Amino acid sequence: MGFDQYHEPPEELPARTRTFARLCASLTEEAEAIGWYEQRLAVEQDPEALAVMRNAQTEEFKHFAMDLEFLLRRTPVWREIARGVLFQEGDIVEAGEEAEEGAGLGGSGGGGQPGSLGIGSLKGAGL
Numbered sequence: 807m808g809f810d811q812y813h814e815p816p817e818e819l820p821a822r823t824r825t826f827a828r829l830c831a832s833l834t835e836e837a838e839a840i841g842w843y844e845q846r847l848a849v850e851q852d853p854e855a856l857a858v859m860r861n862a863q864t865e866e867f868k869h870f871a872m873d874l875e876f877l878l879r880r881t882p883v884w885r886e887i888a889r890g891v892l893f894q895e896g897d898i899v900e901a902g903e904e905a906e907e908g909a910g911l912g913g914s915g916g917g918g919q920p921g922s923l924g925i926g927s928l929k930g931a932g933l
């Protein structure tokens with residue numbers, strides 16, 4: 807069992823942050839599984855095996871969606887940006903820039919400071 811999801815000493819992290827990190831790791835794993843099934847489905851020739859793997863991939867879609875929803879509920883800024891990007895028509899990048907601005911973070915990474923990653927502006931925003 808790995809503890810790779812932590813980049814700070816786990817004992818120094820609040821329980822809420824450890825839970826958040828676990829769900830981020832889980833989200834990544836579900837996305838990887840979706841991608842792996844996509845590759846397997848692209849090369850498999852056996853119809854029964856294809857049916858089994860399609861079913862399994864669908865489960866991973868559900869797991870990914872549940873992980874994402876959990877994380878969005880815990881992170882209002884992320885939720886607001888996601889709301890402006892997910893299930894929208896048109897240009898994805900443009901929607902992302904508009905969603906970021908709508909969240910008060912400015913476009914292209916936010917932060918409003920040249921060279922900033924916008925991380926400082928997220929302090930206290932949900933975690």
Ligand SMILES: [Fe+2]
Nearest residue numbers: 836865866869
């Ligand atoms: Fe899964």
